[in-house]
Amino acid sequence: MAPEKLAFVGGTGPEGLGLAVRFAAAGHPIVIGSRSLERAQEAAAKVRAKVPQAQVEGRVNQEAAEAGDIVVVTIPFAGHHDTLAALAPVIGTKIVIDVVAPLAFERGQVKALSVPEGSAAEQAQALLPEAPVVAAFHHLSASSLMRVEKPLEADVIVCGDHPPAKLRTMALAEQIAGVRALDGGPLANSRYLEEFTAILLSLNKSYKAHTALRIVGLAGGGRPPSR
């Protein structure tokens, strides 16, 4: 797989930054997007600090999405709808990987927000009808991602309705050391992935941990029998 240029819309938060670091380490050119050019450039400098050989730049979201071959969405859910609506013309038919989990924090508990479209990823698909939208990477701990010298121990479950985009995302995921990618079915399943993030955050709090997920019981290392 050629190293696609990955644009992170809202890439200054911990999850976007962590993924950017891992994909920069895997040799992908990275564009960190933010509403603020200054914060985007600061985040790009953080990626470069972790991965000295990184090809990474900071841009405003619009320019980042325009520059990327694949657009990774890592904005807080509060800005999800309006940001993607504004970016629709520049995203066009590009692959969109939605990492957003619509969560709120209430009296010390995490709670999944209800999304009219079903999930953040389905909202993205509704706003970007020409783009193949894939949901993935919800369950990777941002702090584990940032420790780029250490392989992860995690499965990335990928949901989507466009098989080529899903397979490309799965291949991307497996460029992160220690990650196994699994086909989680159609985009309609993305809600269950997004909401399960609430369980992992709850476990993180109770156990003072940075949890991730492994699926057990898959024969043959998790290759679908049809591939």
Next chain:
Amino acid sequence: MAPEKLAFVGGTGPEGLGLAVRFAAAGHPIVIGSRSLERAQEAAAKVRAKVPQAQVEGRVNQEAAEAGDIVVVTIPFAGHHDTLAALAPVIGTKIVIDVVAPLAFERGQVKALSVPEGSAAEQAQALLPEAPVVAAFHHLSASSLMRVEKPLEADVIVCGDHPPAKLRTMALAEQIAGVRALDGGPLANSRYLEEFTAILLSLNKSYKAHTALRIVGLAGGGRPPSR
């Protein structure tokens, strides 16, 4: 922990039967409940066939719930509301472990059903206000449970608002060889557990597998720092 008598309401299905087999093997007296006495007794015979030393009997749901120290709910979601409403007087203040995932199958895909109370377990709690209701065991494969000679490789995430009931359920779960129990937070989190079952079933279908879940990233074998 003394071996509590476990009553399985709707224990003739694969999940109830599998759990009954494992808990019979752990030395708990088991009562399999069903709407039909005959099917309850047939299921009890299946448990005895797997675990010759089992103390197991089949009863109608009402008598099973009356006989049990702890009531495990393993009925299809379609019967969940009405069955529990009818059993409320005999369940009283007993611990209720709800294993039900409200799922439907549509055009080959699994889909989570929306439950007015939030989740099956929260519906149980609404119907059984005096009982401490706990949600657990959603992610164990029924066919793996039935292979009683083989340890599982799985985490059981337990949600509930009553700490003693939750801890008792966690201790029970760890009587199944290979299971680690984890505190998944309040009962309000149970929806995320129940719905994630849709992802596991989707993976089972794509990969022709019997999947379960492991949480990684927990230091100290998953003991909360507070215990």
